[in-house]
Amino acid sequence: MPGPEVFDVVIFGASGFTYVIREALNWAASPGPVPHVPILVADTSDPASLAVVIARARVLLSCAGPFRLHGRQVAAACAAAGAHCLDISGEPEFMERVEADLHELAAKNGSLIVSACGFASTVADLGFLFHSRQWTPPSVPVSMVAYVNLESSDRKIVGNFATFESAVLGVANTSQLQELRRSRPRPAKPSVSY
Helix, strand or coil, X not given: CCCCCCEEEEEECCCCHHHHHHHHCCCCCCCCCCCCCCCCCCCCCCHHHHHHHHCCXXXXXXXXXXXXXXXXXXXXXXXXXXXXXXXXXXXXXXXXXXXXXXXXXXXXXXXXXXXXXXXXXXXXXXXXXXXXXXXXXXXXXXXXXXXXXXXXXXXXXCCCHHHHHHHHHHHHCHHHHHHHHHHXXXXXXXXXXX
């Protein structure tokens, strides 16, 4: 008897703002309407439920924040299972702690854990990629600054509470990020010759 269906991508946290985004998009499906999307249920406080969902995913897109509270469990379960994990975090302490704690396990099991696949970081990353390709080697950009401006046609900017909570927790726990950075070896600075 075959096991449960394995999906190419599972969205973890799709009942939050991700659901709102899904409802706002025009879906392209040919030759008909969008097929039924199965609902998989897991809770970050229940490792067994995470393991069941992650066992059915080749790639898990983690959208349940704040990541400082809910993301590590998801990334750890993906690393243990050998599933790839992309998250939409913009929380530096979470991202650096996951790298420090889970890199070896993820590498051993063939799992890629990629943070910052969300709106704010994607725009900056694409801008950096575009501009870095405009330089003629051996010239390279030394630094780049990106700005994001949010506007709303009806003057109401709507936000997500978990995003707000992530920002507040990040600022409130800055000392933990500084401590983590002090505890890890510093990467070598690139050698640039003129």
